[in-house]
Amino acid sequence: MSISNTLEAARAADKADALAPYREHFLFPQKQSDNVLYFTGNSLGLQPKGARAIILEELDDWARWGVDGHIEAKRPWLSYHEIFANSLSKIVGAKESEVVAMNGLTTNLHLLMVSFFRPEGKRTKILCEGKAFPSDQYALKSQLRFHGLDPQDHLIELMPDPETELIDDERIIKAIDEHRDEIALIMIGGVNYYTGQWFDMERITDAGKRAGAIVAWDLAHAAGNVPLELHKWNVDFAAWCGYKYLNSGPGGVSGVFIHEKHHGKTETPRFEGWWGHNKEDRFQMPDTFVPINSAEAWQLSNAPVLSMAPLRASLDLYDQVGMQALRTKSLALTAYLEMVIQDASKNSGQAIRIITPSDPKKRGCQISISVPGKGKAAFEKLSAAGVIADWREPDVIRLAPVPLYNSFEDVYHFGQLLTKFLKD
C-alpha cells in the first residue's frame, strides 16, 4: 500500500499505525517549543522517558544500601548485566547465553579479535568492506600490527563501486572465494553507516564459514534496526553500540554476540577479568580463571550500573514491540521517505541521487542522499528549520526515520521543507 504525499494521508497512516503511541515514550529536542524533526536515531537514539526514573532508582538504591546494593538493590548489581540478555537475544536472533551487554563497541571488537583473530600459516588476512567506519579500520589495522602483520598486505578492503558507492553482495562472496585459503577473519558492518546498505549477512556468513574463516559483524547500524538471526546464520561473533537504534544514551553500553560453539573453552585465548570467571566461586578469589560457560566469559569488570540503566528503559519498549512489528513499520516509513524525496526532486527540478539501495531487502531505515551542488545550502536551511539530520562531505545527507518514534507526518513535513529549500 502506498501512502500519498499529503498531510491528510500521512496523518491517516499515523492513525492506522499500531506503533504510533511509542513516540510518546521518547523526549524530542525542542525548537521554538516545537518538536524538531529528528532523523538521527542512527547516530544517537532519543531519550526514553523511562531513562531518568531508572537511573534515579539506582541512585536511590545506592543511597539506601551502599555496598549491600550488590545483593539488595531492586536489580542486584552483582548480576546487573543479566537483565539485558533476554531482550538483546531477541533483537539479534541469539540464545540468551550468546549475548552480553558490556563496554563500548570498539573495545569489544578488540576483545573479541583477541580471541578469534588468530592468524596462522597462510591464513593471516582480514577481509572487510572498503571505506569502513574509521574506528573499525583503526581496530582492524592495529590488530594486524599487533600480530606483526603489515595491514598493506594483510587487510583486504573491498572498495565500493565508484558510481553507486555500494558493494555488491556477489562481489564479497567472490572475493571470499578467491582468497579462501588466506582469510583468517571476515569483519563487515552489517548495515553500512554511510550508504545504509544492508548486506546479505546470511549468505556472506555462509560463504565465509565454507572458506574456513571466522565471520564477524559490526552491527552498530543494524542492531535494533533490521531483523537478525545471528545464531541460525552461524555467525562467530558480533558487536554493536547501544546508543544508536537502541537508545541507551551517549556513550551507552555496547552488546556482543558470541556463538555458543565458542563457549566454555579454557584454551581460547582471551583477555581475562574476574567478571568472566565462573560465578560460583568468583568471590573465593581463586587464582585460576575458569570461564563462565556463556558470552559472559568475555566480561572483564563488574557492570557500570548507572550508565547501563537507560538501556533497560529502551529495551522494555523493544520487548513490547518486537523486531517483526518494528520492521513492518520501518519498511513502510522508509519507503514513504524515499517517495517524498523523489517528489521533492521532481517538484524542485533539483537532481537528488539516493545512494541507499532501492531494494527494501538491502536496507534498514536509513536513506542517504546526495544533492550535487545544493546539498550544503539545503542542509543548513533544513537545520535552521528544525530538521536534525546528518551531513557528510562533500554532498551527502543521511536520514533515519526510526520506526519506534518517527511518524509519517515527520516524513511528510521533511519532504515539504526539502522541496522548498531546493527551490530557493
Ligand SMILES: *Cc1c(COP(=O)(O)O)cnc(C)c1O
Ligand atoms: C558508531 C560506530 C562505531 C562507534 O564506536 P564506539 O566504540 O561506540 O565509539 C564503530 N563502528 C561503527 C561501524 C559505527 O557505526
